[in-house]
Each structure stands twice: as C-alpha cells, then as structure tokens.
Amino acid sequence: DQEAAKDVCIVVDGAAGVGKSNITHQFINGKCAGDDTLAIEYSYTKYGIFGDSQAKFEVLDRGDTNCGSDEKHCLKCSIRRGRTPVEGVMLVYSVTSRESFEYVAELRERYLEIKQASGEWWPFAIVGNKSDLEAEREVSREEGAALAKSFGYIFFEVSAKDNAKVEEVFRALAREITQYEDRM
Ligand code: GDP
Ligand code: MG
Numbered sequence: 307d308q309e310a311a312k313d314v315c316i317v318v319d320g321a322a323g324v325g326k327s328n329i330t331h332q333f334i335n336g337k338c339a340g341d342d343t344l345a346i347e348y349s350y351t352k353y354g355i356f357g358d359s360q361a362k363f364e365v366l367d368r369g370d371t372n373c374g375s376d377e378k379h380c381l382k383c384s385i386r387r388g389r390t391p392v393e394g395v396m397l398v399y400s401v402t403s404r405e406s407f408e409y410v411a412e413l414r415e416r417y418l419e420i421k422q423a424s425g426e427w428w429p430f431a432i433v434g435n436k437s438d439l440e441a442e443r444e445v446s447r448e449e450g451a452a453l454a455k456s457f458g459y460i461f462f463e464v465s466a467k468d469n470a471k472v473e474e475v476f477r478a479l480a481r482e483i484t485q486y487e488d489r490m
Contacts, residue, residue, distance in 0.1 A: 314363055316392070331343070398432050432461050
C-alpha cells in the first residue's frame with residue numbers, strides 16, 4: 307500500500323456564538339456540547355479512515371476572545387501553532403444571524419492577507435450552522451450558496467445540534483486538501 311497516513315489540519319472560525327465549538331465537538335466526539343464549550347482556542351485530534359488510508363484530523367476551534375494584541379497577529383499565531391499548520395479553513399456563520407453571515411466576508415479577507423503573504427494554498431468552506439432553527443432563520447440557503455459559489459468554495463448548511471452534515475463538511479475539506487497535496 308503506497309498511501310501514507312494523511313494529516314489534515316482544519317481551522318473552524320466565525321463570529322462568537324455561531325457554533326464553532328459545537329461543530330468541533332460533534333466531529334471529534336460525536337456529540338454536541340450545548341453551552342458547555344470553551345471560549346478559548348483549543349486544538350483537537352481525531353484519527354479515522356479517510357479514503358483508503360488512515361488520517362489524522364487536527365481541528366482548531368478558534369476562540370472568541372483575542373489574545374490581546376491585534377487580530378491579524380493573533381490569527382497568524384493560530385495558523386502556525388499546531389503540529390500541522392492549518393491547511394483548510396471553515397468559515398462558519400449561523401443561519402439565524404445575518405450579522406454573523408456578513409462577518410464571513412471580513413474574516414475571509416483576513417485569511418487571504420495571511421495566505422497571500424505566505425504563498426500557501428488553502429481550501430475554504432463556508433458553513434451555515436443551526437439549520438435546525440428554521441423558524442429563526444435570517445439567511446436563506448440560496449444566499450449562503452451564492453456567496454460560496456462566488457468564491458469557488460465548498461458550501462454546506464449544517465446542524466451541530468442534530469449532527470446534520472457535520473462529518474460531510476470536514477470530509478469535503480479534507481478531500482480538497484489531500485487532492486491538492488497529491489498533485490504536488
Ligand atoms: P462558538 O462561540 O462559535 O464556539 O459557539 P458554541 O459552539 O459555543 O455555541 C453557541 C450557542 O449556540 C450554544 O448555546 C449552543 O448550544 C448553540 N448551538 C450551537 N450549534 C447549534 C445548532 O446547530 N443548533 C442549535 N439550535 N443551537 C446550536
Ligand atoms: Mg467556542
């Protein structure tokens with residue numbers, strides 16, 4: 307078997323309260339954490355089968371408080387901190403918060419600045435969480451899909467609470483990461 311174990315590191319980012327920590331918990335532990343989440347940044351590891359090989363997923367759940375210095379510096383540190391530097395980015399909003407949706411474009415700019423400076427390539431996914439809260443929806447599925455399409459990014463609506471499409475979005479991003487690496 308020629309396929310080596312793959313390491314992928316994905317950062318989960320977005321406005322406070324969109325469900326970054328619950329998405330991470332759902333993927334790592336197979337359950338949602340409700341309000342029992344860390345506000346600080348934390349990195350988790352999960353081993354699993356990916357394609358025909360073993361993979362190690364490192365997931366960086368970004369914190370909601372910054373580290374005291376400026377945001378850009380803070381983000382740069384986050385990206386380099388793990389054993390595997392970040393190689394895929396999940397930009398999360400809540401379908402119940404238009405403000406969090408608008409923040410996605412701002413965050414994207416911040417990542418692109420760092421990415422361009424370093425000359426790296428990362429796939430992005432735009433993720434609309436809390437799809438279970440249909441009655442409180444402020445952002446339509448079409449709007450989310452259109453934004454992602456305009457950038458050429460993966461798009462999923464997920465529910466960390468109901469464990470809907472969470473695994474799928476991590477796998478779709480991991481696939482882009484490994485396909486890119488295979489071409490190098
Ligand atoms: P973070 O600040 O982005 O890490 O958000 P958290 O994961 O801590 O979640 C913030 C709040 O949203 C908590 O009260 C969660 O229970 C709730 N929440 C997170 N994901 C979902 C979801 O998919 N559906 C619903 N209904 N609530 C969610
Ligand atoms: Mg959190």
